[in-house]
Amino acid sequence: VNKEEGMPTLIVTTPNGQQRVLTVESEQSVMEGIRQAGVGELLAMCGGCCSCATCHIYVDEGFWDKLPPMSADEDSLLDGALDRRSRSRLSCQIRMSPDLDGLAVTIAESE
Numbered sequence: 001v002n003k004e005e006g007m008p009t010l011i012v013t014t015p016n017g018q019q020r021v022l023t024v025e026s027e028q029s030v031m032e033g034i035r036q037a038g039v040g041e042l043l044a045m046c047g048g049c050c051s052c053a054t055c056h057i058y059v060d061e062g063f064w065d066k067l068p069p070m071s072a073d074e075d076s077l078l079d080g081a082l083d084r085r086s087r088s089r090l091s092c093q094i095r096m097s098p099d100l101d102g103l104a105v106t107i108a109e110s111e
């Protein structure tokens, strides 16, 4: 993996099992990083306003405890998402940071 200095790495698996390794600027959201890399499986229809739940991801176990806490809004949106699981999050609500270097997520099926 070729890694740019200081940019945290994000490992994304699409719903059909393809894996991509991206570098994302700190402070960008996981959703923005995935969209900017051209991964179209993440719809993110509302553009990050926490109102659509089409940026639903499953977070790899080892990173779950490092994530920022979930807001009540995010929690209730996830309730309406298809196939919510124990490590479901909305990717627009997670900002990349050096702490999250190597974060691995799987994009949820959206329909």
Ligand code: FES
Pocket (backbone or CB within 6 Å): 031, 044, 045, 046, 047, 048, 049, 050, 051, 052, 053, 054, 055, 090, 091, 092, 093
């Ligand atoms: S992009 Fe719509 S809730 Fe995340």
